[in-house]
Amino acid sequence: MSDQTLQHEELRVTIPRAEALATVEEARAAIDGIDAALAALLERRAAVAGVVQRLKPVGGFAGRCPDRERQIVAAMAERAPTLGPERLARIMNAVIEAGLEVAELQRRNVQDGHGRG
Numbered sequence: 453m454s455d456q457t458l459q460h461e462e463l464r465v466t467i468p469r470a471e472a473l474a475t476v477e478e479a480r481a482a483i484d485g486i487d488a489a490l491a492a493l494l495e496r497r498a499a500v501a502g503v504v505q506r507l508k509p510v511g512g513f514a515g516r517c518p519d520r521e522r523q524i525v526a527a528m529a530e531r532a533p534t535l536g537p538e539r540l541a542r543i544m545n546a547v548i549e550a551g552l553e554v555a556e557l558q559r560r561n562v563q564d565g566h567g568r569g
């Protein structure tokens with residue numbers, strides 16, 4: 453197995469087109485599948501954002517970077533034009549703040565000596 457394969461994971465999701473869904477049950481099942489993928493992505497995003505907090509000179513809420521957040525939203529708006537930048541900004545603000553909260557909690561736990569075997 454290559455290094456690339458060992459150090460990366462692939463997430464495959466089947467996403468039905470909205471037009472293909474005819475019943476509430478079908479649509480809810482589709483939502484459940486999408487939410488499962490979103491949850492996995494959000495969990496991994498928080499872990500990766502935590503790495504950035506540890507590597508940045510000033511991490512956590514104190515090192516917040518509005519320019520970078522605007523870039524993220526603008527890139528996402530190209531892929532999600534129906535949601536658009538204003539709604540995506542609200543969504544991503546919640547996502548980013550949740551990641552920063554987790555990173556701060558983990559930093560405090562490490563400082564207090566919790567989580568050491």
Ligand SMILES: O=C(O)C(=O)C[C@]1(C(=O)O)C=C[C@@H](O)C=C1
Pocket residue numbers: 501504505508515516517518520521524547548551552
């Ligand atoms: O890119 C950074 O500098 C980060 O700290 C990561 C991140 C993010 O979660 O994407 C978090 C906070 C910053 O305001 C911008 C982006």
